[in-house]
Amino acid sequence: SQQGEEDPQALSIQEGENATMNCSYKTSINNLQWYRQNSGRGLVHLILIRSNEREKHSGRLRVTLDTSKKSSSLLITASRAADTASYFCATFDNDMRFGAGTRLTVKP
Amino acid sequence: EADIYQTPRYLVIGTGKKITLECSQTMGHDKMYWYQQDPGMELHLIHYSYGVNSTEKGDLSSESTVSRIRTEHFPLTLESARPSHTSQYLCASSEFPDWGEQFFGPGTRLTVL
Numbered sequence: 001s002q003q004g005e006e007d008p009q010a011l012s013i014q015e016g017e018n019a020t021m022n023c024s025y026k027t028s029i030n031n032l033q034w035y036r037q038n039s040g041r042g043l044v045h046l047i048l049i050r051s052n053e054r055e056k057h058s059g060r061l062r063v064t065l066d067t068s069k070k071s072s073s074l075l076i077t078a079s080r081a082a083d084t085a086s087y088f089c090a091t092f093d094n095d096m097r098f099g100a101g102t103r104l105t106v107k108p
Numbered sequence: 109e110a111d112i113y114q115t116p117r118y119l120v121i122g123t124g125k126k127i128t129l130e131c132s133q134t135m136g137h138d139k140m141y142w143y144q145q146d147p148g149m150e151l152h153l154i155h156y157s158y159g160v161n162s163t164e165k166g167d168l169s170s171e172s173t174v175s176r177i178r179t180e181h182f183p184l185t186l187e188s189a190r191p192s193h194t195s196q197y198l199c200a201s202s203e204f205p206d207w208g209e210q211f212f213g214p215g216t217r218l219t220v221l
Binding site: 041 | 141149150
């Protein structure tokens with residue numbers, strides 16, 4: 001069953017702009033992960049943030065975690081057309097649970 | 109090169125046929141998973157395995173079955189396909205501890221007519 005819920009469901013921006021996606025979840029977690037899925041393909045792991053971490057960076061990605069609000073955000077800076085994909089958050093609380101994703105479109 | 113493979117990538121079959129979706133990984137991971145995903149929707153866990161001879165059902169009730177005779181191989185079988193089985197099926201694997209990163213195959217898009 002779904003644990004994380006991404007917001008917005010869809011996001012369209014111009015190349016060079018920043019994209020922010022949010023994830024809310026319901027129960028306590030061990031960690032939260034973000035994945036990317038290109039159309040019709042499998043998911044690719046982007047970043048994992050543990051429950052005792054507040055912020056993590058990887059290249060153009062910045063993830064924050066607020067366990068008191070049970071929420072996380074993924075920021076992609078200086079977006080590129082190649083960033084067009086769906087982005088999913090996943091939480092682990094005995095098993096991995098994926099949200100429905102945010103569909104990001106980056107226009108060239 | 110360590111990877112996870114799924115075959116076929118696309119499958120169109122008629123109602124009532126028996127099908128097996130193949131999944132293999134070369135990373136030596138103990139835990140493997142099958143997810144079902146409709147277009148634009150969330151992933152639903154249908155089966156997982158902790159290792160050889162271990163199989164468990166996931167959250168989503170599924171008429172499929174799985175087997176794990178070898179570490180690297182985790183096939184999913186539908187004895188009698190129905191149009192309601194039309195979906196994308198994603199296979200994944202992970203190392204222990206099981207809260208870590210999951211590695212996904214490219215998926216099999218199944219259409220049952």
